[in-house]
Amino acid sequence: MPEIDIAEQLPHRVRTVLHARGVDFDELAALVDVQAGETLLLAGSYASGEANETSDLDLLVITDDRAVSAPPKAANHPSIFGDSFDIDLGAIIVNLEYVTASRLADLNLIVRSARHPVGRHFHLPNLQALEMRLVQRVDTGIPLWGFDVAAQLRSDVDAEAVRASAAALNFVMAVSLLEDTRVLASPARELMFRAAGESLLLAAVNAHGPITYDIKHLAQRAGRLAALRGAPKVFAERDRVVFVDRLEPAEATSTLAELANDLDRSFALPSCPDLVPRMLKPFRAQWERARILY
Known part of the structure; x- marks a missing residue:
């Protein structure tokens, strides 16, 4: 296994924060199992610049199809993609995720189907x-090892x-939930409004x-996007939208319907x-029959 100088490869802003938190970079590097021809990425909020004092340190390794070494005293949360270990270093919680390149390739095939219409309709991958x-x-992770591999994968x-899929899926869900509020009684109706x-x-x-x-950085990102020229009204109304279930049902319905139509135009x-x-x-056609979008 190659020796990785994680401290040297981390962005200065991240290295400074982790050093202040008391992270031992040699101990951190010893956790990682990465081989030649693979890549190690800094991911999550430390990569995006959205980390705070409670943020975990997220590392992602894209591996060949092989078994990986579990760090000592790690909790594993495996998924269909591979192993995902949580390690408590005292100074910080490290999430070390391993995904095989073949699983990523399978996902890429599903995503690419969105570019190829079937008849008159485009696929909407159910991601x-x-x-x-x-x-x-x-796409946005910061390579710490295997730079050429990372570039190819990206x-x-x-x-x-x-x-596009995430936008469309969530919009379909929003309209469907709004339709449900017409027939559900409290408290299910209020849950549907919030969702x-x-x-x-x-x-x-x-x-x-x-x-x-997920919703972790949702309000923060919506706030930044509110400054876009021609931005949909939902960004400026984000606080009202988050607590829409506190409004009277008629007001909640009209608020969400107006914002959904405005977002649709955007x-x-x-x-x-x-x-x-x-x-x-x-x-x-279904939405028009339901008189939610106009």
């Missing part, structure tokens, strides 16, 4: 959070198609910003992948 996260980490992923608001924000952020697969903006309107086309 889940782990799948979106993997593409986002490969060129193979279609991050824009994943953004519809979160889905609407996720749709907007993915349409006009970075791949976002899908024509240059900041939005042009795949989004194509992915949504099969749903429009």
Whole structure:
């Protein structure tokens, strides 16, 4: 296994923060099992610049199809992609994720299907959070080892198609949940309002910003995107949307419906992948019958 000088490869801003937190970089490097022909990426909030004092340090290794060495005293949270170890170094929690290159290639095939229409319709890949996260980490992660491998893997992923899928899936979910509020009684109705608001924000952020697969950085990113020229109103109304379940039902319904229609129109903006309107086309007749979109 090659020796990796993690401290040398980390961005200065990250190295400075981790040093201040008391991280032992030699101890950190000893956790990682990476071989020649593989790559190690700094991922998560430390890579994106959104880390805070409670953030874990996320490392991603894209491996060949092989077994990896588990760090001592690590908790494993395996998924279909591979092992994901949490290690408590005292100064920080490290999440060390291993994904095989073949699993990433399988995901890339599914994502690429969005570019190839079937008849008059484009595929809408039903991507889940782990799948979106993997593409986002490969696309934006900072290489610490295996730089050429990282560059090749990055060129193979279609991050824009994943953004489009995430935007379309969350928009479909928001409209569906809004429709449910018409027939559900309290407290289920209020749960649907809140979920519809979160889905609407996720749709907007993915349409006009970075791949976002959960709510951790949702409000922060929505706030930054509010400054975009012609930005959808949902960004400026983000606080109202997050707490939409506290409004009277009629007001909550009208608020979300107005913002959904405004967001729908924003899908024509240059900041939005042009795949989004194509992915949504099969749903429009149903939405028009439900009189949610106009």
